[in-house]
Amino acid sequence: MPKSRRTLAAAAVALILPLSACGSGDDDGGTQDASGKVEGDITFQTWNLRANFKPYFEDLIAGFEHKYPGAHVKWVDQPAEGYPDKLSADAAGGTLPDVVNVSPDLVAPLARAGLALDLDKAAASFKSAYLPGAWASHQIPGTSGTYAFPWYLNTGPLFYNKALFQKAGLDPDQPPKTYDDLFADALQMARKSDGKVATLANVPTIEDFGRYGVPLMNKEGTGFAFNDAKGVELLTEYKRLYDAKALDPQALTATPESSGKKFLTGAVAMNPGSALDLGNFKKNAPGLYKNIGITDQITSTGHANMYVMGVMVNSRTEHTPAAVAFAHFVTDAQHQMSFARKVAIFPSTAGSLDDPYFTEEDGTDETRVRIAAAKSLKNAVNYTPVLFSDQMKTALRNEVAKALQGKESPKEALDNAVETADRLLRQG
Template identity: 65%
Template structure:
């Protein structure tokens, strides 16, 4: 799903567990149904909001696969972005989950817990392809407490952090050395606030769970049954944000800024740093040429040396009657040749080994898209998905609201995070109940 807004998992898919774990066994009587059999039979392939812009690509992809596997017939389905998680839940409960399904880790998690997705690490016909993908991408589809990966890595995404070199220069900061760690970030933000008399903030938003992850905070326990971002290091991060907020290092509207509003504040040169994408460069060039001329591109500061990335994959229905065909097709879509072809059509990145060493992702071609593409591709080396797969949108809102209370001084950072964890743990426990 290329759009930047990724639908988070909802609790509904967890309800399928009681319905499905007692269902019939996997496979069926068809000799091609086993995961290690010959690829044959009719399978369904479901994508997530891709038909509108990429119909010709996927029609060709299906046609090429069927030409190579004449005993397999593939029916391509596509679902809109809205309520995609609910659609997966309904299909799983009804026993109509597609044979190959487009999932992000947060969506594959409840399906895997319900026994609906193949554990690729424990399926020899799938595990043999593991070495074709980057370790980071395969790990990104490995689910906590389930001991394995449940989707073939497909495309990756990450976002660069834009910064205003002119504002850095005006504050006496080196515009060619943007902050790489949180210590450097907070130091630069204090300097910028002081030098500008509080008129220029460094950041337009409050810390989200990814920030806690990049700071080095342990977000959950090992089996993902309890949140832990209220540990001392998490409190330390929120305390530093509170100090930054009090000194003018955060935009005055940071507590209520949406991503769109934060982008507008950066466009107006009211803040010095903000996430963005290739499309933003065209806007800057047209609406803020001064900003465009002084635009720097870097990755978000982190203390781990590992940027954040978003992962998309293709899961295989564990109850498919034609597992061999489903595995073969999922691998076909995600092999190096086809991943690179798809990534040339949309601003995403392949997860196959060696792909990002191609000049397309290493050499700036002089276009805005190329400039961001090359910068972003560099960030994917060693990148991880910091957002816990069990963290729902509601849990993210809980954290955001408690962070706001701490920044406003209504609660101490410790109390705010304790309350956020307690509420999120309760929601998590509720979601696990059949």
């Protein structure tokens, strides 16, 4: 299961359905009407959850079957590796389960192929039960409809090393709050350390452009737009950081794991993370843990980034009322709250983040992070466009690398990335 901000990001991979799967879910198969009796045998597929949460899901299914004696749920769990390929094969072969654990980018091609039930039509009465940003996360630009119930959310703060800030002549109790602050502090950190300490370890991704306020895609969902003036501005700033060694030299090939190690060893002064990271700091880097600073994500929009998982209903299920009822049951406030107490994730249901578990301090850093994250999630958004595939992410990363290395201007790099993304979008 994706447990942290970084692993959730890594789990969001692309799915391209074979052309043979294209079509409309209204043409054949199941019914779109979810108002009938909740009964029948349905299959529920999760994404790498059985190993750690088997008792939870067995109890959840038992509770549903007790509430609806005429319904029976078969639970299957797929490993993380190859999950998109498994969905693609099932979609093409007509063996897609009735209820499926998805991320927004995985649901997009299924919805476009007519295989994801439109909940705005089939389950509109449930919409108000979820946070608006979470409900919207499974919508697709250029189309109407919502194609999965939002399930668990994650986000996280920025951690920073107070000792490194102080050594660089920066106030350890006043971390950067704006991008201007961030860039200025990063340059000072690099100067004071003679380029030995970078502030950031990662190149900008599509979500970073979103947080900076760059328009990522046109409203019609037919093309990308992150090569506008504001996008070029952000990449130009990162180029300045890279040249000054304020951005780690290995950022071009960094992974979440390698960036985390850089932060642990004091080679990098700031790194995103979640409450789960605090235990790692305490165990593996006690010196860092004693000097850990915690601050909010930096954004120009006022909205933090949200990572979201969802539960989709197969539009061709033979038991739509049961499938919709179970998908909602999995994601309702009671069960999301129960799940959130077992692992460091957050419920997507309206009002749940006001629970004392997410609002009351107890003096621990873990609770402080949880409370801050919960507060930011109330109006957070999923910046990664649901149509931005893994291939597109790779193209953007490659072009960003060329810009940072001076092989292309920031404008040329982003123009090329948008051109590639648009071409892949048309092919999809």
